[in-house]
Amino acid sequence: MIRFIEDPAERRKISRYILESLREWFEVDESREGYIEGSADWPFWAYFEGDACEGFLCLKETGDKTMELAVMGVLKTSHRKGIGRRLFAAARDYASQKGYEFIQVKTVRSGMYDDYDITNAFYRSLGFKELEVLEDYWDEANPCQIYVMSLKSAVNTIASRHSYRGTYSPDPVPEDDLLTIARAGIDAPSGCNKQTTDVIIVNDPDTLSKIKEIIDPPVARTAPAMIIVLTRRINAYRDRCFAIQDYSAAIENMLLAIVELGYQSCWYEGHITDEDRICDRIASILNVPDEYDVVCLLPVGRAVEDFHAPSKKPVTERVKFNSWS
Numbered sequence: 001m002i003r004f005i006e007d008p009a010e011r012r013k014i015s016r017y018i019l020e021s022l023r024e025w026f027e028v029d030e031s032r033e034g035y036i037e038g039s040a041d042w043p044f045w046a047y048f049e050g051d052a053c054e055g056f057l058c059l060k061e062t063g064d065k066t067m068e069l070a071v072m073g074v075l076k077t078s079h080r081k082g083i084g085r086r087l088f089a090a091a092r093d094y095a096s097q098k099g100y101e102f103i104q105v106k107t108v109r110s111g112m113y114d115d116y117d118i119t120n121a122f123y124r125s126l127g128f129k130e131l132e133v134l135e136d137y138w139d140e141a142n143p144c145q146i147y148v149m150s151l152k153s154a155v156n157t158i159a160s161r162h163s164y165r166g167t168y169s170p171d172p173v174p175e176d177d178l179l180t181i182a183r184a185g186i187d188a189p190s191g192c193n194k195q196t197t198d199v200i201i202v203n204d205p206d207t208l209s210k211i212k213e214i215i216d217p218p219v220a221r222t223a224p225a226m227i228i229v230l231t232r233r234i235n236a237y238r239d240r241c242f243a244i245q246d247y248s249a250a251i252e253n254m255l256l257a258i259v260e261l262g263y264q265s266c267w268y269e270g271h272i273t274d275e276d277r278i279c280d281r282i283a284s285i286l287n288v289p290d291e292y293d294v295v296c297l298l299p300v301g302r303a304v305e306d307f308h309a310p311s312k313k314p315v316t317e318r319v320k321f322n323s324w325s
């Protein structure tokens with residue numbers, strides 16, 4: 001499992017243990033000691049199998065929107081188990097949730113040493129792109145390859161979206177941002193282009209309080225804005241109604257736009273469409289016409305608490321090439 005390490009002494013201990021075992025990459029004493037010392041101050045994740053630490057990764061801030069993957073290492077005996085990938089996913093989520101837009105990483109460029117070729121291939125497989133090679137940054141024998149990754153790509157936004165159920169900052173969400181989010185929703189595909197999904201943006205404090213009061217058990221009590229999703233259950237053709245698919249596509253688009261703009265949310269559908277039909281009471285507060293149903297509520301606001309990805313089954317269990325077996 002991955003743990004975020006707070007204690008500087010534990011950070012130093014872990015980075016020393018791992019880096020001293022990876023002499024192929026960290027053979028120069030002075031630079032290795034520099035990483036160990038630096039790691040005490042940087043956001044730090046470690047991977048544990050039981051009590052045994054098998055790898056770690058640190059980020060450091062290099063600009064107000066930029067972080068650097070400052071150092072990482074995984075024990076050689078634990079390579080090819082996906083540990084580096086999982087450490088990076090935790091770090092990328094953190095950077096994204098804190099509003100950073102780019103991550104860079106430096107390594108010795110490909111074609112110099114076999115071990116570094118593996119490192120280059122690993123960074124590229126994570127989605128890093130070659131930015132520039134600085135021939136003299138370290139020395140002639142070690143040209144420095146800088147890689148960069150935008151955290152704002154669709155793929156990264158998808159990967160860093162997780163349901164947020166914590167407290168929101170009271171800061172209002174600008175109406176332009178709310179409109180951008182709503183537009184992302186109605187830009188979604190719909191069966192036969194019937195456009196069965198509409199949304200109501202709620203940012204008026206009185207209306208928000210009326211909605212929050214009737215949600216039991218309470219959710220999103222601190223959210224400064226909400227998007228209420230409406231569906232019109234009409235047929236796309238013959239007796240085929242795609243309204244559920246239509247609003248699901250719209251909701252996912254909006255969740256991604258919310259994360260992309262630096263806010264958080266959660267798809268609240270079960271909560272409001274259960275037997276107590278909170279959705280109908282929300283519809284009545286918002287004067288929703290009879291032909292529409294309220295199906296989902298998306299809070300929008302900035303997160304004030306840290307949160308993490310829920311565990312998901314491994315890709316290999318759910319994704320196959322060409323046939324089931």
Ligand SMILES: Cc1cc2nc3c(=O)[nH]c(=O)nc-3n(C[C@H](O)[C@H](O)[C@H](O)COP(=O)(O)O)c2cc1C
Binds near residue numbers: 161162266271272310
């Ligand atoms: C159709 C649907 C209904 C959902 N309803 C609720 C809900 O009522 N309350 C809630 O806390 N989360 C709800 N969720 C969020 C899921 O619990 C969440 O997506 C899931 O646990 C996976 O976590 P992730 O979104 O962080 O990947 C709903 C999600 C979907 C797709």
